[in-house]
Amino acid sequence: MNIDELFRKELQNSESEISQNLWQRTQTEMDASLSHSPKGKFPSENVFSKVTSLWHSASLLTKVVSVAIVSSFIVAGTYLALSDADNADSKLQNTVSVSDVAELKDAELPKEPLMADTVFSDRKNGIKENESNLDFDISDEGTHLPLLSDNYLKDGLEEIKNEEISSQIEIMQPQMKTENVPGEAHTPSEERMADDIQIPNYISPNEDGINDCFLIKNIEKYPDNVLIIKNRQGKRVYEKRSYTGEFCGENCPMGTYFYVLNIRQGKKTKQIVGSLEIIR
């Protein structure tokens, strides 16, 4: 008899014992997945359609009262109320009938009924934005002005001084280079920090004394650092807190690796990423 057949016949429909709590676990997993399923999510669209249909079916009094309540919140906040010019006629009717109701009920629903047919618009998107907020906008811009003074110039001078060093940064950060150079002026503190660090992009661990280990120049000045080295599959092959040059490619076959070096100095942090070639 063929081995395949033997196994197929015996094992295709065989049974094995299952542990007692397995159904329990399946059940809890199923419950957990149910609560995360789309059906269980908050039905935001449904809520809106429900609210609108309720609104259409609601009596005038409820409309007025609810709008009065809502508008009292909104008007107090950052919204402007604009009257809807197209429905001027219906507005007139509404206000009249509302005042009737108000008389009957002896309730004090005074000026708010005017809001019954108004459209609320966000101040930012509203038509009247430019008129009402003109001077406010200017004052807003003004708050940025102090930032352009002394510090800004100082940073600019330093930038010229450190021109040589910035070229080193480019070597260290092959992936971030294109993104960060234009925005350099905005994040001067991060660029300036730990810029004397030099990281090689290859090592050759063959015990000939040259480039045997992953030595990072000046890393000993920044003891608060974390180095992570990953292989091309994203698997961590090395991790060290306060790294000082111990990694010599142990258990790593030849190939390309990627490193992430996080340095912290005071409150500033800096991340340097790059690739590392191991050649044997």
Add this chain to the structure above:
Amino acid sequence: MELQEIISLCQKGDRTAQKKLFDLYAKRMMFVCQRYFISLQEAEDCFIEGFMKMFDALSSYTYINEKSFYVWFRTIMINHCINRLKKQSKENEYLKPRDVETGETNINSEQISVQSVFSSEELLRCIRSLPVNLRTVFNMFAIDGFSYREIAVRTEFSEAVIKTYIYRARKILKETLEQILKERNEKN
């Protein structure tokens, strides 16, 4: 209760019907998982996930007969096992073809004659003694009836590698079976 009835109740989300379906198929499905995974923990995780997949897919299932439902369910379970192994292979170093010489593809030479009867536990033990690559490929090919091409697509091995794996698996299995026979003879 008829299976059709149970399934239609399950489609409505009836918990007791789901329990019945579970009881009917749990042992057979667990065996599938144990063929693919050695550790009980992994097998059970895979088993639970497979059941949840099945309950999800059940809403679009139309009942034909009991046999077809079993095959359908088993296919889901097997696919889930393979996908899970595949996922692991990305995280770890499983299922990566290593040191494979594709020369030895003399497949039909392993037509051995086995007179004695083996129990399913013994055979399961044999399969579980195989290394992970051989076990997966042999499981797919010999027991679950995948073709070389299908296995190649699913595992991303080349067909030549798969043929070699199956040949090696047969060789190891033959040796293990012979050893079991020897042990039996010694006992007697």
